[in-house]
Amino acid sequence: MNVAVLSESPADEAALRFLVGAVLGRPPRLVAPGFRARGWPNVAQVLPAVIRHLHFNTDAQLLAVVVDADDSVVHGRSHDTPGYFHPHCRMCQLRAVFRQTNKKIARSPRPHASAGGVLRGVGVAVPAVEGWYLCGRDDSVTESAWVAGQESGYRPYSRAELKLRVYGTDRPSLPLQIECALREIERHRRDTRRLEYDFPGFAALADDVRAAGRNQSEGRLAP
Amino acid sequence: MIASVAFRKFKALRKTQVALLPFNLVIGPNGSGKTSLIESLLRLRTLAPLPQATARRDKSAPEGPQITFKFEPPHDALTALISCTSEEVCNLLEIHPPEAADWPALRTRLALIRGYVLDHSVMGAPAKREDGASLASDGHNLAAVLARMSTAAPDEFSALTAHLLRIMPEFHSLELVTHPDGRVEFGLRLAEDGLLTAAELSQGMLYLLAILTLAFDPAPPPLLCIEEVDRGIHPRTLREIRDALYRLSYPKSFGLQRAPVQIVATTHSPYLIDQFREHPEEIVISQKHGRAARFERLSDRADLPELLREGSLGDMWFSGILGGVPDEP
Ligand SMILES: [Zn+2]
Numbered sequence: 001m002n003v004a005v006l007s008e009s010p011a012d013e014a015a016l017r018f019l020v021g022a023v024l025g026r027p028p029r030l031v032a033p034g035f036r037a038r039g040w041p042n043v044a045q046v047l048p049a050v051i052r053h054l055h056f057n058t059d060a061q062l063l064a065v066v067v068d069a070d071d072s073v074v075h076g077r078s079h080d081t082p083g084y085f086h087p088h089c090r091m092c093q094l095r096a097v098f099r100q101t102n103k104k105i106a107r108s109p110r111p112h113a114s115a116g117g118v119l120r121g122v123g124v125a126v127p128a129v130e131g132w133y134l135c136g137r138d139d140s141v142t143e144s145a146w147v148a149g150q151e152s153g154y155r156p157y158s159r160a161e162l163k164l165r166v167y168g169t170d171r172p173s174l175p176l177q178i179e180c181a182l183r184e185i186e187r188h189r190r191d192t193r194r195l196e197y198d199f200p201g202f203a204a205l206a207d208d209v210r211a212a213g214r215n216q217s218e219g220r221l222a223p
Numbered sequence: 224m225i226a227s228v229a230f231r232k233f234k235a236l237r238k239t240q241v242a243l244l245p246f247n248l249v250i251g252p253n254g255s256g257k258t259s260l261i262e263s264l265l266r267l268r269t270l271a272p273l274p275q276a277t278a279r280r281d282k283s284a285p286e287g288p289q290i291t292f293k294f295e296p297p298h299d300a301l302t303a304l305i306s307c308t309s310e311e312v313c314n315l316l317e318i319h320p321p322e323a324a325d326w327p328a329l330r331t332r333l334a335l336i337r338g339y340v341l342d343h344s345v346m347g348a349p350a351k352r353e354d355g356a357s358l359a360s361d362g363h364n365l366a367a368v369l370a371r372m373s374t375a376a377p378d379e380f381s382a383l384t385a386h387l388l389r390i391m392p393e394f395h396s397l398e399l400v401t402h403p404d405g406r407v408e409f410g411l412r413l414a415e416d417g418l419l420t421a422a423e424l425s426q427g428m429l430y431l432l433a434i435l436t437l438a439f440d441p442a443p444p445p446l447l448c449i450e451e452v453d454r455g456i457h458p459r460t461l462r463e464i465r466d467a468l469y470r471l472s473y474p475k476s477f478g479l480q481r482a483p484v485q486i487v488a489t490t491h492s493p494y495l496i497d498q499f500r501e502h503p504e505e506i507v508i509s510q511k512h513g514r515a516a517r518f519e520r521l522s523d524r525a526d527l528p529e530l531l532r533e534g535s536l537g538d539m540w541f542s543g544i545l546g547g548v549p550d551e552p
Contacts, residue, residue: 009462036459038497038535071532160501169476170501173466175389 001216003028004054004118006035006047006065011177012129018185019202020064020121022192023209031060043067044093048101054118055105062212064121065094066205068128070159074147075124075201091204094122119212123205130162132202133184135195138165142198224332224445224485225264226299229291233313234259239517240291241507246472248452248499249489249518250540251509252549256516257489260509261338261448263290264487266305270316271333288313298329338448339437343455346429347421349406357440362433366421369436370399370407376441383439387432390463394419427455431464438467446485447471458494465498493537500536503527508540508547521545 003020007013013034021027035050037043043065054060067090075091078084086092098120105117125132126143134141140156149155164170167180188195196203225243230236236256241247249257267290290313292303301323307313318326338360345363355367373380384397394411398418401407410420411428421429437447449468456464470477471484490496499505504522521527521536530539539545 038494038537039500041533042535042538163501169473171469171473171476173470173477174462 001028001213002031002059002061003121004031004035004050004058004060004063006037006043006050006063008037008039008043008067009174009177010034011174011181012066014178015129015133015181015185016064016066018182019188019192019195019205020062020209022185022189023206024213028062031058040067040070040072040090044090044097047094047097051098051101051118052105056110060118061216062119062121062209064123064205064209066123066125066129067094068159069124069126069146069201071127074126074143074150075204076147091122091124091201094124095120098122119208119215121205121208121212123208124201126199126201128159128162129181130159130166132195132199133166133181134162135198136187137184143200144198224295226293226295228260228263229293230256230259230263231286231289231291233263233288233290235511235514235516236260237515237517241518242520243485243487244505245483245485246468246502246505247485247487247507248496248505249487249507249509250491250496251516251547252511254516255509255511255547256518257509258450260518261450261487261489263292263305264336264446264448265338266290266313267292267303267316268333268336268338270305270314271303271330273316275316275318275321294329298325301326301329332445335444336446336448337444338450339433340450341430341433341454343426343429346433347424349402349408349421352401352405352407355407357442357444358433358436362429365429365433365436366399366407366409369397369409370401372436372439372441373399379439379441383435386439386463386467387435390431390460391428425455427457427460430455431460434464434467438470443471443481443484445482446487449486449488451490452488453490453492453495458492461492461495461498464495493535493541495537496540497535497537500531503531503536506536508545510546511550513550519546 001024005013005016007016017030037046047065051063054063069090072090073086073088075089079086079089079092085096102117126146131141145156160170166184167176192206196206227240227242229240231238234256235254236259249260251257287307289304289306294301302319304317305313306315308315340360342361345361346365348363350364350367352367352370354364355371358365358368387397388394393414395414396412398410398412399407400410408421410418411424412418453461453464468486468488472486474481474483496506504520506521508519508521509516510519530544540547
């Protein structure tokens with residue numbers, strides 16, 4: 001499958017490529033270069049242009065994008081009700097951008113390079129991607145622990161603490177960041193179920209990736 | 224090394240002070256005192272090794288320009304004061320207490336402060352090998368510094384080369400060539416063969432190489448000032464610039480056992496500012512009001528956490544929310 005990645009840094013991109021491959025069970029073919037955004041809300045701002053570009057100018061089949069939730073509202077089951085949209089949930093926001101952009105593209109008379117459209121792959125790391133990296137190493141770090149902390153007003157950990165636990169410093173160099181990310185997610189190479197269970201924001205991405213994989217193998221790529 | 228600098232009537236800095244951390248990125252409009260801050264540190268460097276002035280301030284005269292420096296432990300009992308004997312001459316350095324026993328040790332370190340306004344037009348030139356003790360303020364002896372590092376500090380030279388080639392994978396090696404007249408020149412060999420001489424390298428490559436040369440200096444100064452530290456660098460490479468500077472200021476984070484280098488750097492790049500989202504306390508904004516300016520730490524803003532939820536630091540600075548933008552007619 002031809003996969004494009006939109007991320008905040010080369011470290012996030014390396015991890016995201018690996019995880020998409022782990023979910024698919026085979027390494028994806030990556031569309032170069034990796035697309036970058038400068039954090040939230042810049043990701044949502046550049047996303048329509050990236051989708052358009054991929055659609056009209058490349059053979060990308062899936063665009064994988066992951067953002068940190070930071071302190072935003074965490075996507076819950078109730079958000080998945082048809083027609084529902086939580087304005088402060090980044091998952092809902094990014095999915096809406098995909099929906100609206102793909103709708104506009106479908107109406108466009110321009111010839112489409114991408115056979116059948118660019119499918120969505122959206123994940124939200126709660127509260128930050130370092131939470132995913134600690135999955136399977138630190139049982140106290142889960143999406144539900146964070147949500148419970150949001151509700152009680154007592155955060156179980158901060159983003160800065162998660163980074164310190166993963167990198168051993170609050171100022172990791174880029175190579176160290178990539179090395180630590182890849183070392184930690186290696187645990188999920190053969191089986192991503194634990195990561196999906198502990199982090200529904202990852203499970204949503206995994207579902208999107210599998211759906212795209214099924215679409216591809218069944219040869220129907222219409223969005 | 225330096226804990227704070229306070230200004231009185233020094234150019235645009237009429238009455239303001241700034242506490243300095245290990246790393247400081249100063250932003251603000253042109254003419255808002257960013258360069259004056261660096262100038263004050265370099266003036267302290269120049270005056271510190273000289274015999275203490277015998278002239279005394281005329282305490283009955285109206286208050287003139289004055290710069291007050293306080294220091295980190297173990298020199299925190301010391302204060303250095305630069306004041307002006309006339310409008311033009313600001314070269315009177317006083318130490319309090321005057322007979323401080325630790326002044327000789329401190330002055331030796333102050334004399335090592337370095338300031339940089341790198342200039343790509345001279346950095347690629349061949350240089351005399353013996354001129355490579357430390358990088359000159361415009362970087363004109365970059366080739367000599369690299370040549371010296373390659374023989375006197377081969378581990379640092381290898382680490383620098385590895386770092387550079389990771390950022391620019393189109394190259395295979397950093398090479399040094401000695402001319403018949405003894406001058407040395409550097410070049411980058413392309414992975415697909417062929418050598419780009421220093422004169423053929425882009426401005427951005429020269430700036431990047433100069434910053435890395437400072438970052439991997441085997442004997443770095445206690446304090447480093449760099450103007451327009453992002454100059455010529457692609458926005459996607461700015462993370463590497465930040466890392467190179469952090470390598471100096473936070474050696475422990477890089478597994479290095481040496482004293483931290485205090486850094487004062489300036490920039491006009493919102494993209495570089497974005498790199499400090501996790502450490503907004505490292506950003507100093509110089510706020511200009513008319514002809515007067517004052518310094519503010521970004522982390523002093525009570526609403527910063529809320530603002531950070533709404534957008535990137537760079538965008539917010541550009542928007543004017545954080546201040547530090549030019550006056551408009
Ligand atoms: Zn939602």
